[in-house]
Amino acid sequence: MPPQEFKKYRIKQLLSIVKLACLLFPTVITFQNLTTFDYSQGYLLPYSFFITLILGLLYFFWAFTTKRTLQSHYLNTLALMEHFLLGFFVFMLILLSGGVNSPNKFMFIFIIITATIQLGHKKGFYVASISSFAILSMDLYVARGMTINPYFENDLTLTGVFMLTAWILGTYVEAERDHITMLEKMVNYDGLTQVYNHRFFYEQLEKEFDVARLTKKPLTVLFIDIDYFKCYNDLNGHLDGDQVLAQMGQLLQSTLDTQGTVARYGGEEFAVLLPGYDHEEGTKMAERIRHTVEITPFKNEDNQPSGILTVSVGIATYPKQAKDSIELIKCADDALYRAKFFDKNRVETYSSILDELEKNIPKKDLDILTSMKTLVNMINIKDRYTYGHVERVVLYSRRLAHSLDLNENDAKTLVCGAYMHDVGKIDIDESILIKKMPLTHDEWLELKQHPIKGEEAIQYVDCLQSARPLVRHHHERYDGKGYPDGLHGEDIPYLARVLTIVDSFDAMTSNRVYNTRKSYKEAIEELKNCKGTQFDPAITDCFIAMIQTKSDF
Structure with a gap:
């Protein structure tokens, strides 16, 4: 397992353990409180049904959000709803188990931990603040007629623990996420050009191809090769050649913006994935890339055979020209070879x-x-x-x-x-x-x-x-x-x-x-x-x- 995946797994494992504790403690407390009910009043059945419903909803939220990476607004909203529901449930249990005298106020710590791990440092701090506000407000309301409020003074220490936990754990989680991001960048990105590398390209190709096959949408692959790059290196040296590669990576990223995936395929060759692009749209994008490179100034490009630095582009599209991902790569590669053969600085389609x-x-x-x-x-x-x-x-x-x-x-x-x-x-x-x-x-x-x-x-x-x-x-x-x-x-x-x-x-x-x-x-x-x-x-x-x-x- 790659280091970044292992770290993600450990954080996810920690989150699951804490959420399990969140589920077990309220359940135990709930059944303890059932023994104090007056069964003659008929409250047992609706109370049990209510508790079961709340726990069932919590389990649904946990199962749904824990199995997915929280990147979309939709999943973040679900996670917020989950913690709000859990906080409300814990607050009701505290009221039912003694209110200001309840020994279960500490249970807010589990919500703070899960919120910090799952939603980040800032939202974890917000949850700690709301939890502290709920406990201290209850203390002030119950002891509003007292000269000295012993509940408030005692719970100030507890709220301090809440805030400190959110701050320390949040700092750790943010550091771990930054480390994971750094590892992912090292594993998935090409260090010179700062675009994705060959390994990531093939991983993404398989994902995009599966989506294209299931949704019946096209997928276009572009292979881009810098013309006469060996000649450039021989004349100007490999340091200048590396600068050209880095500039080319930035140029491709800015040209595509967020419309596709750019990767360095190897040497002076780049690959682009364009999900949802049919052959005509892919050809337009390829021509746009070719033209952009042609008009962009590069260092010492006047020594090139054509006087400027140019690229050749090969195009292949699923399902029009290929039936699987490997065939798609072969077709794009063949089209690039044709573009290189026919005078360069051109876009060629596989045929x-x-x-x-x-x-x-x-x-x-x-x-x-x-x-x-x-x-x-x-x-x-x-x-x-x-x-x-x-x-x-x-x-x-x-x-x-x-x-x-x-x-x-x-x-x-x-x-x-x-x-x-x-x-x-x-x-x-x-x-x-x-x-x-x-x-x-x-x-x-x-x-x-x-x-x-x-x-x-x-x-x-x-x-x-x-x-x-x-x-x-x-x-x-x-x-x-x-x-x-x-x-x-x-x-x-x-x-x-x-x-x-x-x-x-x-x-x-x-x-x-x-x-x-x-x-x-x-x-x-x-x-x-x-x-x-x-x-x-x-x-x-x-x-x-x-x-x-x-x-x-």
Whole structure:
């Protein structure tokens, strides 16, 4: 149990013990007083009913307020009603058990203790003052004709105890609450940016997602990344970089105000939860954040490639684009990657090629396409690399289709093939996909079957027929040494040759369990070295030119 939660538990436990004493003492006193009643007068039944009703109401209030954190005005009002009812009940018991001579005046101390613990130092002091006033007023009223009032003098000491208890206990409780607040800040906040941290973000995400699912309301997640931040750190040093991160945290908080939850997700990346925001509202907020950062001056930002400091934003919304919280995070992360890839300083929304296909295919193919999407998701679960790899290959393919000046149908086929090219891995054993050691001969032969299995998986989907050659031949080599069919040169379908280059480049520049990623410069050199052997020379030159136009690569 975290320290702050343990302290809350101890305070709650103390409160429960004192409230139990509050319940037991009046009950004992009540039944003691029942023996003094004249049963012939018929007062026993209504008196017992009245006492039972009061105790029942008190128990209801205690059970309701103790189990909940008193943060809302509604719960504070209930707690005040609880203490007023208990005070009135105790005062009546004092009157019935002897009034000014009653030995039960001390029972006000329990009300003062519970009020101080539950409602704070100030309200505890108010309750102590009211309790003291009630006892001293009773003393003055009863002894109003006496020259010397012995009751008042004796009870002054008791009221002093009341006030001292409220003051000492209130001071302790306030100190404990301040300590709990400090611990919560240490646990939940990022020390540099003063926004919530990664751990708290995921806790809050699960809470907000449960609320969104139960209330049928949307939930939008924004991922925000500072553009060229490594470049900024290299030029200005990490101290200035830390200042930018701190300023960015403050900027995001002031822009959102109280409309969402801001957290530092890691490094120069921030995350925002927007409960109740649909996709359109989330996009407006994302654009507002992007624009605010763009026009805000930062120290030494003129050294940035674009002359100013900017951010890229990725958006995903439940339930439109994701069915659970993990998928929502993945979609927002993919959208951010797309925003970073497409020139930065922009807002991008998550989209899937299969979602786009659904808009233009016959209804009879929808169920099959849904099955295809399920297959891709199953592969993602088996192999986390494949998930990110597929999304990146789709992004590269979109951009390269534009650079190659492909017509609309070919561009769509290329992107579709990029999305489906690894679907055959569904039949590959998970231990092979994630194996850290080199594959055995038999394991390698099994892995090489995934292009054939992938083509078989989509062969009955009409809208995916044009992508079949890409799925089958994306591992063919220009020199004829590829697989599964050993096709050579122009015999390899043109779009498959395009996909081969994109697929290979991303594989080289991504971390795998069995090899370390190459830098973009190293990967480009590898493409040049393999031009004419593994890759189509003309397409390779076009792809390299496209990559080199992006200065962040």
